Amino acid sequence: MNTLKQTRAGLVICIRNDGYEVSLERRKIYEALVDTDARKHHQIRVIDESGEDYLFPEDFFVPVQLPRQAERAVIEAA
Numbered sequence: 001m002n003t004l005k006q007t008r009a010g011l012v013i014c015i016r017n018d019g020y021e022v023s024l025e026r027r028k029i030y031e032a033l034v035d036t037d038a039r040k041h042h043q044i045r046v047i048d049e050s051g052e053d054y055l056f057p058e059d060f061f062v063p064v065q066l067p068r069q070a071e072r073a074v075i076e077a078a
Contacts, residue, residue: 012061
């Protein structure tokens with residue numbers, strides 16, 4: 001597991017999963033992590049279905065803002 005897991009960037013919704021059908025579910029909310037090097041390459045670090053953090057194309061996701069209680073529930077469920 002990457003040490004970046006400690007730094008949460010926010011929540012994102014998966015809008016595409018081409019080639020990553022096992023790792024990502026479309027329309028599901030995921031926790032994104034801060035990774036400045038990944039952003040330079042148009043990628044985003046996300047905790048996927050395995051519970052590990054991996055890099056994916058950034059255009060597969062859209063940032064989402066949830067009410068605080070809903071956000072906690074999503075993060076705790078991960």
